[in-house]
Amino acid sequence: MPASKTPIYTALAANLLIAAAKLTAALLTGSSAMASEGIHSLVDTSNEVLLLYGMRRSRLPPDEHRPFGYGKELYFWAFVVSLLFFALGGGFSIYEGIHHLLEPEPVRNPEWNYAILGFALIFDGISLITALREFNRQRGGAPFWQAVKQSKDPSTFVVLFEDAADVTGILLAFTGIALGQYFHNPYADGIASILIGLLLTFVAIFLVRESRSLLMGETASPQEVAQIIDLVQNAPGILQVSHHQSMYLSPEEVMLQLQVRFRPGLNSEDLVATTQQLRLNIQQLFPHFQHIAIEAV
Structure with a gap:
């Protein structure tokens, strides 16, 4: 069943708006977790662009250089997206969190963070629901994890797991900022940033493994x-x-x-x-x- 591009376009629009809002809030408040979330959303935005590019390239007709067509372009770009998710998303968030622990500073004007995170949660939640509906349409009656393992369309499950990581990351950032404000402890914000980085790293490793398997060539069922x-x-x-x-x-x-x-x-x-x-x-x-x-x- 062909995949719809709707989840990718939805995620692209949401992440572009959210990245701008998060980075603005990070500059205004000095929050490490918010900066990590802003970079996370920027990485997600680039990921959606690369997936759309891969989908377009994969539909090119066969030629003398590629007699079997360009279908594997989608698998290649999905693999690149997974690596970016790991290197830029997870790596930068962990670095930012450690830097904040070594040089802690209290979060300024936390109300900005709460407002932006609430805004981001709404839009990322809509994107997650859209991606989940598309994935459920494709998997039919198959169990969730079995469908992920057997899926041959990375444009669907990559966006789904990105959106799930987005929503979870927002909740971690909100918790870190709130605990830091409540206990007057600037370290909570840095710890939240590290947890976001570990979350992104875990998701990225899973996506790299699945995308690599498709790129290497999986057999029919x-x-x-x-x-x-x-x-x-x-x-x-x-x-x-x-x-x-x-x-x-x-x-x-x-x-x-x-x-x-x-x-x-x-x-x-x-x-x-x-x-x-x-x-x-x-x-x-x-x-x-x-x-x-x-x-x-």
Whole structure:
């Protein structure tokens, strides 16, 4: 099921507005946690731009340089996004928190922080709900974590986890600022910034692992392959499927190679006709199997 771009556009608009508001509040109040959140939102904004670029590139038609198309562009840019999330989001937040612990200073005008965080929570919450609805539409009745593991569309689950980290980070920043104000303890703000950085690092490591797996090439689902093998082996003139290989080139594009034993006595014309009919039957059952190679054994 093709992914909608709506969650990405929603997240892009929300993060752009929120980043400006958070960084302004950080300058006015000197809050380390707010500065971390502002950088976090800027990183998220760049991530959405890169994902949209990857989606556009992945739809380019095949050419002499890329005979199987540019589908893996999406997987590459999703991997880059995951690394940026780790290096810029998590790394800077941890650095900012440690710097604030070494040189603590009380937060000035905390009311600005509360107002901006409330504003950010509303917009990030809307973005999270939009991404979650799109992910639920795609996963159907599959359990959540199973659907994440099996998903071949990083543009959906990357945005979902980014938005979830955004909302959690806002709550951590709010808690750190409030505790620092209540107990007159400037260290609470720095600790909140470090916790935000650790949260982003954990999410980034998970996204890097999932994106890397897609970039390296994941096979089609065993259920789909089993149905294809059953379809082929029940076709006239076929004895057995001896070997099969498959790989996702993009969320809606799979390459499949079959080694097939044909019944003795088939001439070359019969082999060509049978092979062509098998390709049509497979693509009618699973349209995303767009590159099918059938080799006679």
